[in-house]
Amino acid sequence: MMERLPGFRDFYPEPLPANEPWSxxxxxxxxxxxxxxxxxxxxxxxxxxxxxxxxxxxNKSGAEIVAQLFNFTDKGERxxxxxxxxxxxxxxxxxxxxxxxxxxIKWFSLPQLFRYEKQQKGRxxxxxxxNCDLFGEADVSADAEIVALLIDVLRSLGLTREDFxxxxxxxxxxxxxxxxxGGDAAKAYEFYQVVDKLEREKPEVSAEKFAALGVKxxxxxxxxxxxxxxPELQAVLDNLAARGLSDFVKVDYGVxxxxxxxxxxxxxxFDRKGEFRAIAGGGRYDQLVKQVSEGKVxxxxxxxxxxxxxxxELLKVRKLVPSFASTVDVVVLIEDETLRADSLKVVQQLxxxxxxVDYSLTPAKGDKQFKRALELGATHTIRLERGTDGVVVAKVxxxxxxxxxxxxxxxxxxxxxxx
Amino acid sequence: MMERLPGFRDFYPEPLPANEPWSxxxxxxxxxxxxxxxxxxxxxxxxxxxxxxxxxxxNKSGAEIVAQLFNFTDKGERxxxxxxxxxxxxxxxxxxxxxxxxxxIKWFSLPQLFRYEKQQKGRxxxxxxxNCDLFGEADVSADAEIVALLIDVLRSLGLTREDFxxxxxxxxxxxxxxxxxGGDAAKAYEFYQVVDKLEREKPEVSAEKFAALGVKxxxxxxxxxxxxxxPELQAVLDNLAARGLSDFVKVDYGVxxxxxxxxxxxxxxFDRKGEFRAIAGGGRYDQLVKQVSEGKVxxxxxxxxxxxxxxxELLKVRKLVPSFASTVDVVVLIEDETLRADSLKVVQQLxxxxxxVDYSLTPAKGDKQFKRALELGATHTIRLERGTDGVVVAKVxxxxxxxxxxxxxxxxxxxxxxx
Numbered sequence: 001m002m003e004r005l006p007g008f009r010d011f012y013p014e015p016l017p018a019n020e021p022w023s024x025x026x027x028x029x030x031x032x033x034x035x036x037x038x039x040x041x042x043x044x045x046x047x048x049x050x051x052x053x054x055x056x057x058x059n060k061s062g063a064e065i066v067a068q069l070f071n072f073t074d075k076g077e078r079x080x081x082x083x084x085x086x087x088x089x090x091x092x093x094x095x096x097x098x099x100x101x102x103x104x105i106k107w108f109s110l111p112q113l114f115r116y117e118k119q120q121k122g123r124x125x126x127x128x129x130x131n132c133d134l135f136g137e138a139d140v141s142a143d144a145e146i147v148a149l150l151i152d153v154l155r156s157l158g159l160t161r162e163d164f165x166x167x168x169x170x171x172x173x174x175x176x177x178x179x180x181x182g183g184d185a186a187k188a189y190e191f192y193q194v195v196d197k198l199e200r201e202k203p204e205v206s207a208e209k210f211a212a213l214g215v216k217x218x219x220x221x222x223x224x225x226x227x228x229x230x231p232e233l234q235a236v237l238d239n240l241a242a243r244g245l246s247d248f249v250k251v252d253y254g255v256x257x258x259x260x261x262x263x264x265x266x267x268x269x270f271d272r273k274g275e276f277r278a279i280a281g282g283g284r285y286d287q288l289v290k291q292v293s294e295g296k297v298x299x300x301x302x303x304x305x306x307x308x309x310x311x312x313e314l315l316k317v318r319k320l321v322p323s324f325a326s327t328v329d330v331v332v333l334i335e336d337e338t339l340r341a342d343s344l345k346v347v348q349q350l351x352x353x354x355x356x357v358d359y360s361l362t363p364a365k366g367d368k369q370f371k372r373a374l375e376l377g378a379t380h381t382i383r384l385e386r387g388t389d390g391v392v393v394a395k396v397x398x399x400x401x402x403x404x405x406x407x408x409x410x411x412x413x414x415x416x417x418x419x
Numbered sequence: 420m421m422e423r424l425p426g427f428r429d430f431y432p433e434p435l436p437a438n439e440p441w442s443x444x445x446x447x448x449x450x451x452x453x454x455x456x457x458x459x460x461x462x463x464x465x466x467x468x469x470x471x472x473x474x475x476x477x478n479k480s481g482a483e484i485v486a487q488l489f490n491f492t493d494k495g496e497r498x499x500x501x502x503x504x505x506x507x508x509x510x511x512x513x514x515x516x517x518x519x520x521x522x523x524i525k526w527f528s529l530p531q532l533f534r535y536e537k538q539q540k541g542r543x544x545x546x547x548x549x550n551c552d553l554f555g556e557a558d559v560s561a562d563a564e565i566v567a568l569l570i571d572v573l574r575s576l577g578l579t580r581e582d583f584x585x586x587x588x589x590x591x592x593x594x595x596x597x598x599x600x601g602g603d604a605a606k607a608y609e610f611y612q613v614v615d616k617l618e619r620e621k622p623e624v625s626a627e628k629f630a631a632l633g634v635k636x637x638x639x640x641x642x643x644x645x646x647x648x649x650p651e652l653q654a655v656l657d658n659l660a661a662r663g664l665s666d667f668v669k670v671d672y673g674v675x676x677x678x679x680x681x682x683x684x685x686x687x688x689f690d691r692k693g694e695f696r697a698i699a700g701g702g703r704y705d706q707l708v709k710q711v712s713e714g715k716v717x718x719x720x721x722x723x724x725x726x727x728x729x730x731x732e733l734l735k736v737r738k739l740v741p742s743f744a745s746t747v748d749v750v751v752l753i754e755d756e757t758l759r760a761d762s763l764k765v766v767q768q769l770x771x772x773x774x775x776v777d778y779s780l781t782p783a784k785g786d787k788q789f790k791r792a793l794e795l796g797a798t799h800t801i802r803l804e805r806g807t808d809g810v811v812v813a814k815v816x817x818x819x820x821x822x823x824x825x826x827x828x829x830x831x832x833x834x835x836x837x838x
Contacts, residue, residue, distance in 0.1 A: 001712050002475055002511055004468055005499060010512050013463035013526065017519035024464045040770045042747045042777035042795070044432035045443045049423055049545065050469065050531065051489070051501070056421055070470070072491035075535050080424060082470070092421055093429050100436035102794070104780060107432065112469065116494050126468065141780040152770065242760035243767040293420050328461045341661035348662040351459045351571065358461035361523060361560040375521070376461070 007117065007125030014324045025324035026315070027128070030308055031110055033156040034130040038108040041149045043132055046107050048089035050114075054079035056088045059291070070114045070125075082114035086131040086305065087261070087285070088292060094135050094301075095293035103136030103299075124309060130280075133303030135289065140232045143265045143284060143302060144239035150269060150280055150304050151240075151248045157311070158320035164279060167252035168237075168267045171283070173230045174256055177223055181215050195220065195256045224253045232265060261285040264302070271314055279314060280306035326377025330416055332359040333373070333383035335366040342384050342392055342409060349413040350382075374399065380416040384409055426536065426544030433743045444743035445734070446547070449727055450529055452575040453549040457527040460568045462551055465526050467508035469533075473498040475507045478710070489533045489544075501533035505550040505724065506680070506704070507711060513554050513720075514712035522555030522718075543728060549699075552722030554708065559651045562684045562703060562721060563658035569688060569699055569723050570659075570667045576730070577739040583698060586671035587656075587686045590702070592649045593675055596642055600634050614639065614675045643672045651684060680704040683721070690733055698733060699725035745796030749835055751778040752792070752802035754785040761803050761811055761828060768832040769801075793818065799835040803828055 004010055011024035035045070054071050071081035083089060086109055094105060109131045117123050132149055134142050147166055154164055171192070178191050194201075194209045198220070207217035229237060229251045240249055257266040266283030270276070282304025289299045315321050330350055334343045343359065350357045358376055360369050373381045381397045394412045397404040407415060423429055430443035454464070473490050490500035502508060505528055513524060528550045536542050551568055553561050566585055573583055590611070597610050613620075613628045617639070626636035648656060648670045659668055676685040685702030689695070701723025708718045734740050749769055753762045762778065769776045777795055779788050792800045800816045813831045816823040826834060 001514060001715055002472060002478075003515075004511070005470060005472060005493075005497065006495075008468035008470060010468070010515075011464075011466040012512070012516060012519075013465055015519065017516035020516060020519075024466055027466070028464055040773065040775050042775055044746060045430075045447055046432055047430040047443055047446070049427035049429070051424060051427060051533075051545075053421060053424060059421075070493065072493075074424075074489065074491075076425075076538075078424065092423070093431070095420060096422075096429075097431060097436035097439060100431075100434065100439075102791070114470075119495075126470075137780050139781050145780060148767070238760075239763065242763040244764065245767070296420060327463060341657075344658065344661040345663065348567070348664070354459065356459050356461055361556050361564060362558050372521070 005125075006119055007123065009124065009126065022312075023324070026312055026321055027308060029322060029324075030157065030311060030315075031128075034108075034110060034153060034306075037149065037153045037156045038130075038132060040152070041106070041132075041145070043106045043108040043149070046090065046093065046109050047111065048083075048086070048093055048109070050083055050112065051080050052083055052089060054081045056092065056292075057081055057084060068115050068117065070116050083111065084113055084115050086111045086113065086129065087133070087288065087303070090131065090133055090303075091288045091292040091301070094299065095289050095297040098135065098289075098297055098299060104142065105135040106133075107135075108132045128308040130306045131303060132282075133301060135299045135301045138286065138300040140235045140265070141239060142300075143232070144236045146282065146302055146304060147236060147249065147267060148240060148243055148245055150267075150282070150306070151245050153306065154269060154279070157315060159314070159318065161247040162272060163314075163318055164248070164269055164271055166249045166267050166269050167255040168233055168249055168265065169227075169251070169253050169255040169257075170230055170233055170265050171256065171262050172232070172264055173253060176230075178213075178215070181219070183214055187213055189260055191215065192256050193258065195254075196258045198224075199254060227251045227253045236265065255281075257281060257283055261288045261291075263287055267304070269306070275317070276310050276314055279310050280304055326379075328356040328358045328376045328378050330355050330357045330380045330382060331369070331373035331376060331378045332357060333366060333369045333381050334360060334363075335369070335383055336386065337363055339384045339386065339392065346382060346384065346394065346409060346412055350416075353413040355416060382412055382415070424544075425538060426542065428543065428545065441731075442743070445731060445740055446727060448741060448743075449576065449730060449734075450547075453527075453529060453572060453725075456568065456572045456575045457549075457551060459571070460525070460551075460564070462525045462527040462568070465509065465512065465528050466530065467502075467505070467512055467528070469502055469531065470499050471502055471508060473500045475511065475711075476500060476503060487534050487536065489535050502530060503532055503534050505530045505532065505548065506552070506707065506722070509550065509552055509722075510707045510711040510720070513718065514708050514716040517554065517708075517716055517718060523561065524554040525552075526554075527551045547727040549725045550722060551701075552720060554718045554720045557705065557719040559654045559684070560658060561719075562651070563655045565701065565721055565723060566655060566668065566686060567659060567662055567664055569686075569701070569725070570664050572725065573688065573698070576734060578733070578737065580666040581691060582733075582737055583667070583688055583690055585668045585686050585688050586674045587652055587668055587684065588646075588670070588672050588674040588676075589649055589652055589684050590675065590681050591651070591683055592672060595649075597632075597634065600638070602633055606632055608679055610634065611675050612677065614673075615677045617643075618673060646670045646672045655684065674700075676700060676702055680707045680710075682706055686723070688725070694736070695729050695733055698729050699723055745798075747775040747777045747795045747797050749774050749776045749799045749801060750788070750792035750795060750797045751776060752785060752788045752800050753779055753782075754788070754802055755805065756782055758803045758805065758811065765801060765803065765813065765828060765831055769835075772832040774835060801831055801834070 009022045011022045012020045014025045069081045074080050114126050255268045262283040263286045264284030268281040269279040284302035286300040332347050392409050394409045396415045428441045430441045431439050433444045488500045493499050533545050674687045681702040682705045683703030687700040688698040703721035705719040751766050811828050813828045815834045
C-alpha cells in the first residue's frame with residue numbers, strides 16, 4: 001500500500017488510529033489559541049507562498065543552507081524552494097507593500113515550513129509555526145510587546161509560570177563582550193555560533209573554538225552565569241513587570257540564537273523542567289528588510305516563531321490537551337422509516353440554527369442509533385413519533401439528565417438549548 | 420527587489436496595498452464558513468502532506484498528468500510532487516486507518532493545491548480547496564447528504580438560491596446511454612471526456628469525436644436537454660426536497676466531470692448568471708480506495724471540492740464580502756507618560772479578559788492616538804488620568820455614542836461590554 005513520504009505527517013481526526021500520533025483536532029486547537037491571542041494583541045494575519053525563489057534564502061543565509069532545503073528546478077527553469085522559514089517571506093512582503101500600512105505593522109502567520117533534515121528516528125521534515133512580527137518600531141517597547149505576546153500565546157494553551165520561562169538575551173551585549181576582548185568584528189557571528197552551541201558541545205571543544213577567537217571559555221561562562229541585564233534588557237523587564245509578567249522571564253546570556261540576521265534582543269522559550277528543546281525563539285532583526293529589498297526599504301523589525309511539534313509534546317506531557325470526544329450536538333434518531341423525510345427536515349432546521357447534527361443515513365435499529373449518539377458525544381437526541389391520532393411529535397432527550405420532553409416537530413430547532 | 424514566483428499569491432491584511440488583490444481577511448472568512456458548516460454536518464477535519472510520492476498521482480490518472488504537476492526528485496532520490504488535488508491523499512489515509520473509525524467516515528480538509536499550469540494572465544498555480552468526503556456508504560442518501568452540505572457551505576457565505584444552482588448528473592446514466600448505442604465499454608471514459616468538453620468545444624468538433632465513438636451529437640444534446648432524472652437522481656431530489664433545498668438543484672446531464680475516477684452521481688455548482696467557471700464539483704468514486712490500497716480496502720466513497728479563487732471573485736461581485744475594518748476592540752490612550760506602566764497593566768487586564776487591544780508603543784500626541792483608535796475601528800478608548808488628589812482613574816469612552824465614563828483603573832477590564 002502506498003505510504004506518505006518519510007518525515008511528513010498525516011493529521012487524523014480523533015480517536016486516533018494506532019501508530020498515527022498526530023491529531024488534527026489538537027493541531028486545530030493549537031491554531032485557534034495562536035490566532036486568538038494574536039488577535040488580542042492587535043496582530044493581523046497574512047500568508048505567503050509555500051514555494052519561493054531559492055535566492056530568497058541563499059542571499060540571506062549563504063549557499064550552505066541549500067543542503068537543508070527542499071529545493072528544485074521547476075518546469076520554467078526557475079531555482080525554487082519550499083519555504084524553510086517565514087521571516088524572509090514576510091520581509092519580502094513588507095518591503096513590497098509597507099507604504100500601504102500605518103506603522104508599526106503587526107502581523108502573524110501560521111505557515112507550514114520544510115527542511116530536508118538528515119533522516120533520524122522521529123525527525124520531521126515539515127512543521128507548522130506561528131510567526132509574529134512587528135515592523136517599524138526601533139524602541140525596546142516593541143521588544144517587550146513581542147515577548148508579552150509570546151508569553152500570552154503559551155498561557156492561552158494552559159501553560160503557566162510553573163511550566164515555562166522566556167530566557168532573554170542580547171546580541172549587543174555579546175557584541176560588546178566580544179569587542180572588549182579585542183575580538184575581530186568580522187568574526188562576531190562565528191563567535192555567536194560557538195556561544196549558541198555551548199550547551200550542547202563538550203567544554204573542551206568550545207574552549208578551543210573560543211581560544212581561536214581570542215576569548216577564554218571561563219570568561220564566557222562567567223558572563224552567562226552573571227547575566228547582568230544591560231539597559232535595553234532592563235527596560236524590557238520593567239515593561240513586563242508593569243504587565244504583571246515578571247515571573248515568566250529571566251535574563252540568560254546562554255541564549256544567543258543561531259540565525260545570522262539577529263541584531264538586538266533575542267529570546268527563547270523553554271519548559272521549566274528542561275525536558276524539551278526550545279518551544280519558541282525570536283529577536284530583533286533590524287537589517288533584514290533592507291537586505292531583502294536591496295536597500296530600498298529600511299524598517300526595524302523583530303518577531304518570533306513557535307513550532308507545533310515541541311509544543312504538542314509539551315501539552316501532552318502536562319496534560320493540557322482538551323478532550324475532543326464530543327463531535328456533534330444532536331443526533332436525530334430515525335426509528336420509523338415513514339418519518340425519514342420529516343426527520344430530514346428536523347436535521348436541516350437544527351443545522352440552520354447552528355447545531356452540529358448527525359443521523360443514520362440508512363435504516364438502523366433504534367438502540368444502535370442511540371449508542372452511536374453516545375459515542376459521538378451528543379448532548380441531545382431527537383426522534384419523531386407518530387401518535388395514535390396521526391400527529392407527529394418530537395421527543396427531545398437530554399443525554400446528561402436522561403429527561404425526555406415532547407413537543408411539536410416544528411419547534412425543535414431551538415429545543416436543545418432550553419431543555 | 421525580490422518577487423514571489425509567478426502564479427503564487429501573497430495574502431495581505433486589509434486595507435490591501437495597490438496591486439495586491441488577495442485579502443488574508445477574506446481568505447480566513449471563507450475558511451471559517453467552510454469549517455463551521457462542515458462542523459454542523461458532523462464532518463471532522465484532517466490534513467495530509469502537501470508533498471506526496473509522485474506515483475500517488477500517476478497510478479490513478481496516468482503519466483500524462485505529470486505535465487501539470489510541480490514534481491521533482493528529492494535529495495533521497497524519491498520522485499515526489501506537490502499535491503495537485505486532495506482525493507488521492509484522503510483515499511490513502513482512509514485506506515491506511517479506516518479500521519479505527521466507525522462508518523460512515525465524514526471528513527473535510529482545507530488543503531492548498533498546486534498545478535504547473537501553462538502561464539496565462541491571471542492563471543494561478545496554487546489555490547485552496549475545501550474537500551468534503553464521505554466513506555463507507557453506498558446508499559444514495561449519502562449523495563444527498565454531500566449535496567446538502569455543498570448547498571449549505573455556499574449559503575453560509577451569504578449566497579442564495581438566486582445566486583447559485585447545483586447541476587446534478589450521473590455517470591451511470593451516461594454509461595447506459597453509451598452502452599444502449601453500442602458504445603465500446605473500454606472507450607466509455609473517452610466518451611465522457613467529449614461530453615465534458617461539449618459546452619466549451621465547437622459543435623462540429625464534438626460531432627466528429629462522437630461519430631468516431633458511434634454516437635450522434637443530436638442524441639447527446641437531446642439527452643442533455645431532456646435530463647430525465649434516473650432513479651438514483653430522483654431519490655436525491657426527494658431527499659433534498661424533504662430538507663427544503665429543492666430550489667438549489669436541478670438535473671442537468673450536461674455535467675459529467677473530467678476526472679477518471681467518478682463512478683456514480685456527479686455534480687457541479689454554478690453561479691446562476693453563468694459569469695464564472697464552476698464554483699465546486701464532486702461526485703461518487705466507489706473504486707478509488709480499492710485502487711489506492713491495491714485491493715486491500717474496499718470502501719464506497721464520494722465528495723466534493725470547492726476552490727477559493729472563483730468563490731472569492733463571486734463573493735466580491737455579489738457584494739458578500741464583510742467589512743474587515745474593525746481590527747481591535749479597545750485602544751488604550753497614553754497621554755501622560757508617567758502613567759505608561761499603569762496603562763500597560765490596563766492593556767494586559769483587557770487582553771486577559773479577551774479584548775483585542777492596541778496602544779501606542781512610544782509617546783505620541785493625544786489627538787494622534789485618538790485618530791488611530793478610529794482608524795482601527797475600536798469600539799472604546801480608555802485613558803488613565805491622575806486626579807488632583809493623586810488618585811489614578813480610568814476614562815472609558817464609547818466611540819459610537821461618544822459617552823465617557825469615569826471609573827477606578829482596576830475596574831476597566833469588563834467595562835467595554837457594559838458601557
